[in-house]
Amino acid sequence: MAHQISLTVNGKQQQLEVEARDLLVDVLREKCRLTGTHVGCDTSSCGACVVEVDGLSVKSCTLTAVQADGGSVLTVEGLAGSDGLHPIQEGFKEEHGLQCGFCTPGMIMTAKDLLARNPNPTEHEIREALEGNFCRCTGYHNIVRSIQYAAAKMRGETPVSAS
Amino acid sequence: MSKYIGKSIKRVEDKRFLTGKGNYTDDMVLPQQTYAYIVRSPYAHAKVNGIDISEAQKASGVVAVFTGKDIPESIAGVPAGWQVNFKNGDIMKEPPHPLLIRDKARHIGDAVAVVIAESKAEAKDAAELVEVDWEELDAVTDPRAAAQEGAPLVHEDCPHNMCFDWELGNPKEEVDAAIAAAHHVTSLEFVNQRMIPNAMEPRSAIGHYETARDYYTLYTSSQNPHLIRLLMCAFVLGLPEHKVRVVAPDVGGGFGSKIFHYTEEALVIWASKQIERPVKWTAERSESFMTDAHGRDHVSEAKMGFDKAGNITALRVNTYANLGAYISTFAPAVPTYLHGTLLQGLYTTPKINVDVTATFTHTNAVDAYRGAGRPEATYLLERLLDLAALEMDRDPAELRKQNFIPAFDGVTEPGYQTQVALQYDSGDYHAVLDRGLEMVGYQDFRKEQAEAAKNGKYLGIGFSTYIEACGIAPSAVVGALGARAGLYESAQVRVQPTGKVSVYSGSHSHGQGHETTFAQVVADKLGIALEDVEIVHGDSESVAFGMGTYGSRSLAVGGSAIVKSIDKVLEKGAKIAAHKLEAQVDDLEYAEGKWTVKGTDRSIAFGDVSLTAYVPHDYPEGLEPGLDFSSFYDPANFTYPFGCHIAVVEIDPETGKVALKRFVAVDDVGNVINPMIVDGQIHGGLAQGIGQALFEGAIYDDYGQLINGSYMDYCMPRADDFPSFEIDRTTTPCPHNPLGVKGAGEAGCIGSTPAVVNAVIDALWKNGHQVKDIRMPLIPERVWNAMQS
Numbered sequence: 001m002a003h004q005i006s007l008t009v010n011g012k013q014q015q016l017e018v019e020a021r022d023l024l025v026d027v028l029r030e031k032c033r034l035t036g037t038h039v040g041c042d043t044s045s046c047g048a049c050v051v052e053v054d055g056l057s058v059k060s061c062t063l064t065a066v067q068a069d070g071g072s073v074l075t076v077e078g079l080a081g082s083d084g085l086h087p088i089q090e091g092f093k094e095e096h097g098l099q100c101g102f103c104t105p106g107m108i109m110t111a112k113d114l115l116a117r118n119p120n121p122t123e124h125e126i127r128e129a130l131e132g133n134f135c136r137c138t139g140y141h142n143i144v145r146s147i148q149y150a151a152a153k154m155r156g157e158t159p160v161s162a163s
Numbered sequence: 164m165s166k167y168i169g170k171s172i173k174r175v176e177d178k179r180f181l182t183g184k185g186n187y188t189d190d191m192v193l194p195q196q197t198y199a200y201i202v203r204s205p206y207a208h209a210k211v212n213g214i215d216i217s218e219a220q221k222a223s224g225v226v227a228v229f230t231g232k233d234i235p236e237s238i239a240g241v242p243a244g245w246q247v248n249f250k251n252g253d254i255m256k257e258p259p260h261p262l263l264i265r266d267k268a269r270h271i272g273d274a275v276a277v278v279i280a281e282s283k284a285e286a287k288d289a290a291e292l293v294e295v296d297w298e299e300l301d302a303v304t305d306p307r308a309a310a311q312e313g314a315p316l317v318h319e320d321c322p323h324n325m326c327f328d329w330e331l332g333n334p335k336e337e338v339d340a341a342i343a344a345a346h347h348v349t350s351l352e353f354v355n356q357r358m359i360p361n362a363m364e365p366r367s368a369i370g371h372y373e374t375a376r377d378y379y380t381l382y383t384s385s386q387n388p389h390l391i392r393l394l395m396c397a398f399v400l401g402l403p404e405h406k407v408r409v410v411a412p413d414v415g416g417g418f419g420s421k422i423f424h425y426t427e428e429a430l431v432i433w434a435s436k437q438i439e440r441p442v443k444w445t446a447e448r449s450e451s452f453m454t455d456a457h458g459r460d461h462v463s464e465a466k467m468g469f470d471k472a473g474n475i476t477a478l479r480v481n482t483y484a485n486l487g488a489y490i491s492t493f494a495p496a497v498p499t500y501l502h503g504t505l506l507q508g509l510y511t512t513p514k515i516n517v518d519v520t521a522t523f524t525h526t527n528a529v530d531a532y533r534g535a536g537r538p539e540a541t542y543l544l545e546r547l548l549d550l551a552a553l554e555m556d557r558d559p560a561e562l563r564k565q566n567f568i569p570a571f572d573g574v575t576e577p578g579y580q581t582q583v584a585l586q587y588d589s590g591d592y593h594a595v596l597d598r599g600l601e602m603v604g605y606q607d608f609r610k611e612q613a614e615a616a617k618n619g620k621y622l623g624i625g626f627s628t629y630i631e632a633c634g635i636a637p638s639a640v641v642g643a644l645g646a647r648a649g650l651y652e653s654a655q656v657r658v659q660p661t662g663k664v665s666v667y668s669g670s671h672s673h674g675q676g677h678e679t680t681f682a683q684v685v686a687d688k689l690g691i692a693l694e695d696v697e698i699v700h701g702d703s704e705s706v707a708f709g710m711g712t713y714g715s716r717s718l719a720v721g722g723s724a725i726v727k728s729i730d731k732v733l734e735k736g737a738k739i740a741a742h743k744l745e746a747q748v749d750d751l752e753y754a755e756g757k758w759t760v761k762g763t764d765r766s767i768a769f770g771d772v773s774l775t776a777y778v779p780h781d782y783p784e785g786l787e788p789g790l791d792f793s794s795f796y797d798p799a800n801f802t803y804p805f806g807c808h809i810a811v812v813e814i815d816p817e818t819g820k821v822a823l824k825r826f827v828a829v830d831d832v833g834n835v836i837n838p839m840i841v842d843g844q845i846h847g848g849l850a851q852g853i854g855q856a857l858f859e860g861a862i863y864d865d866y867g868q869l870i871n872g873s874y875m876d877y878c879m880p881r882a883d884d885f886p887s888f889e890i891d892r893t894t895t896p897c898p899h900n901p902l903g904v905k906g907a908g909e910a911g912c913i914g915s916t917p918a919v920v921n922a923v924i925d926a927l928w929k930n931g932h933q934v935k936d937i938r939m940p941l942i943p944e945r946v947w948n949a950m951q952s
Contacts, residue, residue, distance in 0.1 A: 019284070021284070022284075026283075029190075030192075033192075034183065035183070035185075035186075035187075035189075035190035036182070036183015036184065036185070037183070038187070038363075038364070038415075039189070039365075040363045040364070040365065040448065041448035041873075041874050042447045042448045042449055042873070043448065043873050043874045043875050045873075045874030045875065045879075046363065046448075046874060046879075048363060075183060076181075076182065076183035077182065077183040077184075079182075080182060085178070085181060085182070089181040089182065092177070092181055093173055093174070093177045093178070093181060094173065096173075096174065096839045096840065096842075096843045098177060098180055098181070099416070099674030099675070099676070099843060099847065100180075100362070100363065100364065100413075100414065100415045100416040100673050100674030101176075101177075101179075101180025101181075101185050101413065101415065101674070102185075102187065102362075102363040102364040102415030102416060103363045103415075104180050104181060105183050108181070123887065124883075126882070127881075127882040127883040127885075128882075128883050130881065130882035130883070131881050131882065131883055133882075134361075134363060134874070134879050134881070135363065135882075136361055136362060136363050136416050136418065136847070136850075136851070136879075137363075137416055137674045137843075137847045138843060138846055138847050138850075139846035139847045139848075139849050139850030139851075139885060139888065139911075140846075140850065140881075140882035140885060141843075141846040141850075141885070141887060141888050142842075142843055142846060143882065144882065144887070
């Protein structure tokens with residue numbers, strides 16, 4: 001049975017027709033055509049699908065679209081303004097925090113959530129915050145550095161690049 | 164002057180990935196696209212007594228349902244790309260790997276039917292309605308058990324489940340005699356467990372047949388689109404190659420698992436022709452677990468002999484290699500030419516013999532996984548070295564140094580000829596170990612360790628000094644070894660009229676950063692800005708041909724092909740420049756993007772020459788217009804990166820949990836174009852190698868069920884499992900390719916695994932437990948049990 005839902009996605013309000021079982025991630029990818037949010041598993045383990053719903057980070061494969069009805073969703077596509085990069089995106093570029101790029105949107109959205117709660121995390125806190133996000137390319141080493149870079153930048157400090 | 168080479172240039176490809184604008188196969192939607200869902204066997208070994216698709220056909224949104232019977236007999240299945248012969252000269256057994264099985268399932272996940280529908284959900288719903296009458300049969304999953312009398316057969320015409328047996332090195336009798344005469348023999352049985360590659364992007368393929376122009380396009384998450392096209396056209400579907408385009412767009416990691424030609428690729432192309440609409444298939448993660456080609460899975464017995472002084476006198480290795488139920492594309496090469504040939508390691512061992520038996524089992528196919536054969540060889544050697552040091556009460560670093568091949572540059576001194584067929588190109592093995600010891604603070608650590616042991620604290624240090632072989636070549640040699648393809652690479656450098664440069668490479672980037680590294684090479688060689696270079700890859704319609712990316716080959720082989728084409732551009736450009744400058748070619752020099760008459764200020768810029776090449780009004784007589792060159796580069800030899808990895812661990816005596824405290828890696832990958840990218844490759848490799856040591860491993864039960872086929876059960880390494888890696892490198896250029904590069908993609912994964920296990924064993928010995936081996940992964944239960952001995 002089809003349901004009408006209203007979602008604000010990256011600031012734009014949309015009326016969508018979805019099935020009750022449709023996952024938020026599938027609606028974002030297929031109906032909104034925002035394919036930056038990825039599906040890397042079927043057990044809510046990998047974190048490639050992390051988005052922000054009403055200010056909280058969520059694995060969008062664990063939420064049905066109807067559960068998000070009336071909510072405001074921020075995906076990686078909506079993170080930066082029309083030009084340039086968000087400081088977290090910049091951190092990932094400066095510190096080579098991505099290789100194949102598949103886990104990257106989820107990593108970035110998870111980092112955003114961490115830095116909102118903890119603007120000055122230790123390396124250990126960053127590593128723990130990434131527990132729900134898998135990366136197979138980077139060994140996490142440069143992802144940690146990327147988030148440290150972003151944290152410094154967002155605190156208004158000058159990030160010291162490692163490379 | 165290098166403006167770009169050797170610099171950590173930030174990646175030009177990053178922006179699209181950072182902003183969610185990457186274009187992976189599953190991101191694409193073609194007009195009229197349908198969705199395929201594959202019905203897979205829930206049994207490892209079962210007869211198909213019947214399939215009823217009638218309910219599925221009637222389900223909502225279903226376009227078509229196909230079973231094996233719908234596919235013509237002429238389409239036998241996907242082929243093997245490498246042939247290894249039995250010791251007696253017979254050709255290896257090569258049973259077909261059908262697109263959809265007809266009579267029998269041979270592993271969990273074997274494909275039995277495909278449902279195609281208007282939506283993914285409808286395809287999946289309808290797949291539930293496909294009724295298969297299965298008759299379960301006994302299964303065998305262990306490669307050694309499979310070879311025993313009476314083991315269930317995977318293929319009726321493959322006795323003892325043997326695909327081939329194979330031997331390399333010195334005569335067995337000589338090696339056995341040397342071991343019998345040895346002062347000390349270290350022997351061990353190794354299980355190099357099966358790994359699941361787990362690229363974060365699940366495999367995906369879209370087949371698109373266009374009736375009006377009788378043309379096929381395959382979009383696929385592949386590391387080598389051209390090879391897929393060749394195999395699929397010539398050996399699977401019998402399609403004319405010029406009517407088939409294969410595109411591998413952005414690909415979310417491979418690690419080997421996306422090298423191979425998979426049945427699903429041919430299936431979506433075939434099905435698209437049947438229904439005359441595009442067909443998309445994307446693996447769910449559980450399908451990835453079941454059907455992405457796995458890695459490793461060797462069982463080996465090894466003996467290493469030493470004389471009284473500690474010199475290695477002989478090595479004998481007996482390996483059973485699990486191929487799974489079918490031969491994946493390069494599978495036969497992995498336990499043989501990528502494993503047996505690496506058993507010289509960094510050591511002067513005078514007698515080596517390796518014997519390999521490759522068997523079929525009721526498991527998913529096994530093929531190259533990051534390192535492919537070389538990690539298995541390194542694991543054997545490096546575990547034996549550290550264990551021998553413990554047994555003989557020698558220092559493991561000193562024992563290695565004593566046995567190292569002396570340094571050689573491959574230019575003023577010849578390469579090093581091994582006992583197992585290879586000739587190493589260049590190396591300085593003491594240098595990497597010395598640097599590693601310095602970084603880890605070895606002497607101080609040993610003191611700290613001894614103090615800790617007095618307090619019941621389990622600290623351990625483990626070494627691994629490895630060598631690997633990359634960019635395997637030349638084609639004639641690998642052909643003689645059984646490769647059914649050449650292992651060269653192609654590159655086209657097209658200078659546009661305005662002096663901007665498009666480069667078409669047969670290599671494929673799925674995380675390695677070719678769009679940056681290759682552009683650095685091109686920009687420096689041509690003396691132009693990096694922004695003026697575009698690297699194009701992954702599309703058979705724009706790139707003439709390619710052998711793809713695997714085996715750490717892209718820069719050594721693909722980069723060399725680019726350099727060859729640049730040389731041709733500069734040679735022709737010089738003729739045009741000489742004409743315009745009214746000088747002789749020999750009187751010109753090229754630097755910083757312009758040709759100058761030596762000793763004068765008369766010069767012409769690259770862009771003016773390129774414009775002249777395309778607007779040839781005032782032009783050398785007899786010279787063709789245009790500035791566009793293609794090259795194929797077939798290397799003279801493999802390249803041989805090497806390095807030293809050192810792990811420091813602490814074991815919790817209460818639980819057996821291993822904490823990796825430090826990891827030091829000194830790798831020599833030859834010259835480096837982009838240090839930042841090379842470091843990233845090393846980091847990722849380390850995590851995968853350490854993952855094998857501590858966390859990962861596929862588990863099939865006795866029925867052939869994959870019992871940890873999801874992220875809830877298979878332990879993927881996470882960020883908080885690792886310390887910050889401490890890495891450095893030495894630089895020994897490769898003497899036989901124009902960039903002097905060796906390859907960096909697999910080094911981290913090859914060296915790291917034994918270092919971690921050695922460190923755990925060391926910690927146990929230093930605390931009174933003389934344990935020779937713990938099976939990987941070293942989960943707390945296994946370590947704790949070992950501590951009770």
